[in-house]
Amino acid sequence: MIVTPSILNKQKNDFTIIDVRSIEERNKFPLIGLESIISPYGNRIDLSGQKVLVCQFGIVTEGIIIEQNIKDAYSLLGGAQAWIEYCKENEDLSRWSRQTVLPEIGIQGQKKLLESKVSIIGMGGLGCPAAQSLAIAGVGNLKLIDNDIISLSNLHRQPLYTFDDVGREKVFVAKSKLEGLNPEVNIEVDNSFFDNKNGEELLSNTDIIIDATDNFKSREIIDQVSKKLNIPMIYGGLFRYEGQVSILNVNGSLGYKELFPNPRTKEEDSCVDAGVLGMIPGIIGNIQALEAVKLIVGINKNLIGKLLIYDGMNHQTQVIQL
Amino acid sequence: MILIKVKCFSQVKYALGVDELSLRLDDNSTINDLEKIIREKAGNKLKNVSLRIALNQKYLTEDIILREGDEVVFIPPVQGG
Numbered sequence: 001m002i003v004t005p006s007i008l009n010k011q012k013n014d015f016t017i018i019d020v021r022s023i024e025e026r027n028k029f030p031l032i033g034l035e036s037i038i039s040p041y042g043n044r045i046d047l048s049g050q051k052v053l054v055c056q057f058g059i060v061t062e063g064i065i066i067e068q069n070i071k072d073a074y075s076l077l078g079g080a081q082a083w084i085e086y087c088k089e090n091e092d093l094s095r096w097s098r099q100t101v102l103p104e105i106g107i108q109g110q111k112k113l114l115e116s117k118v119s120i121i122g123m124g125g126l127g128c129p130a131a132q133s134l135a136i137a138g139v140g141n142l143k144l145i146d147n148d149i150i151s152l153s154n155l156h157r158q159p160l161y162t163f164d165d166v167g168r169e170k171v172f173v174a175k176s177k178l179e180g181l182n183p184e185v186n187i188e189v190d191n192s193f194f195d196n197k198n199g200e201e202l203l204s205n206t207d208i209i210i211d212a213t214d215n216f217k218s219r220e221i222i223d224q225v226s227k228k229l230n231i232p233m234i235y236g237g238l239f240r241y242e243g244q245v246s247i248l249n250v251n252g253s254l255g256y257k258e259l260f261p262n263p264r265t266k267e268e269d270s271c272v273d274a275g276v277l278g279m280i281p282g283i284i285g286n287i288q289a290l291e292a293v294k295l296i297v298g299i300n301k302n303l304i305g306k307l308l309i310y311d312g313m314n315h316q317t318q319v320i321q322l
Numbered sequence: 323m324i325l326i327k328v329k330c331f332s333q334v335k336y337a338l339g340v341d342e343l344s345l346r347l348d349d350n351s352t353i354n355d356l357e358k359i360i361r362e363k364a365g366n367k368l369k370n371v372s373l374r375i376a377l378n379q380k381y382l383t384e385d386i387i388l389r390e391g392d393e394v395v396f397i398p399p400v401q402g403g
Contacts, residue, residue: 126403214403238402239332259381263399264372265333276402307381309331309397314341318329318395320376 125281157278243284337367
């Protein structure tokens with residue numbers, strides 16, 4: 001027996017949905033909007049009640065139902081592939097109506113956001129607000145890269161984490177919180193330390209890189225990878241009440257290496273020693289997210305070839321032409 | 323003599339203790355001359371801090387002669403995130 005994506009969508013609460021695919025397929029093609037249990041191909045399925053089995057193309061599950069003689073079981077016609085197509089065709093964009101009404105965004109812009117992928121390196125002060133804003137704006141795919149764990153002193157400026165999360169790995173907690181904000185966003189996480197050995201692999205297949213790191217070395221590596229893979233880098237940096245943002249490496253525009261050829265500062269100028277008020281990373285991380293959205297949608301007024309400097313103490317800004 | 327304005331951000335602001343300052347410089351003073359003056363005013367506080375420069379909101383990579391009314395921003399790299 002088979003069930004079509006349309007019928008499954010209408011009656012999904014009447015079925016237990018069983019995903020028989022491999023972990024690679026599940027990660028690459030998630031069943032958006034479906035609560036499923038996992039029973040990889042080869043396992044015996046002996047659940048009672050009405051159930052729908054899902055494989056990648058709807059062929060394997062038809063065979064499983066016949067071979068195992070499973071009662072009250074349906075195969076999803078066309079499998080996960082058909083479900084994803086069905087979801088795309090029947091997307092309810094009303095969730096984003098307050099931003100799609102903006103003429104520069106519109107439905108076409110929202111669709112671009114839904115199909116885009118943004119990678120964020122560093123899930124700290126800048127990464128948290130940037131990821132939060134991108135997820136709720138409907139960016140369809142996010143990749144979060146950080147090997148850090150949550151500490152008590154992070155909580156005043158990293159709003160994705162709570163007291164109970166202290167000691168847990170940032171990327172996994174962030175993924176879970178962001179999925180709560182927008183269950184339809186596909187979030188990949190990697191808890192590796194970003195360096196020049198894994199940088200290229202971690203950032204391949206992404207549309208935009210958000211630099212939310214906290215040191216010069218990481219920024220220089222991101223810059224190299226951004227240039228090599230021809231992927232824009234949205235740089236953000238903080239000092240006390242101030243921040244900087246720029247979109248680097250777009251069609252020959254300056255990169256981090258050209259902007260700061262030999263960056264040097266005093267050891268005590270990091271957030272740890274110099275201090276930072278939580279609202280400043282909130283503002284700067286959100287400006288990075290704003291620039292990402294503008295790039296994806298195709299809004300030409302942006303920070304390509306410009307450096308924004310913002311001082312939260314006296315609200316002075318400078319936009320420097322690079 | 324010419325009068326120019328320096329807008330101060332991050333380490334420069336904290337080293338000099340002001341958001342901006344106006345300076346009278348000799349005619350034909352250059353950006354490099356100005357940077358020396360700023361570093362002298364800061365004492366040791368800008369030692370080991372690299373500075374990039376913007377003149378009238380344009381990023382500058384070479385030394386040029388300053389003119390009356392110019393606005394200069396010294397841009398230190400910031401590493402927090």
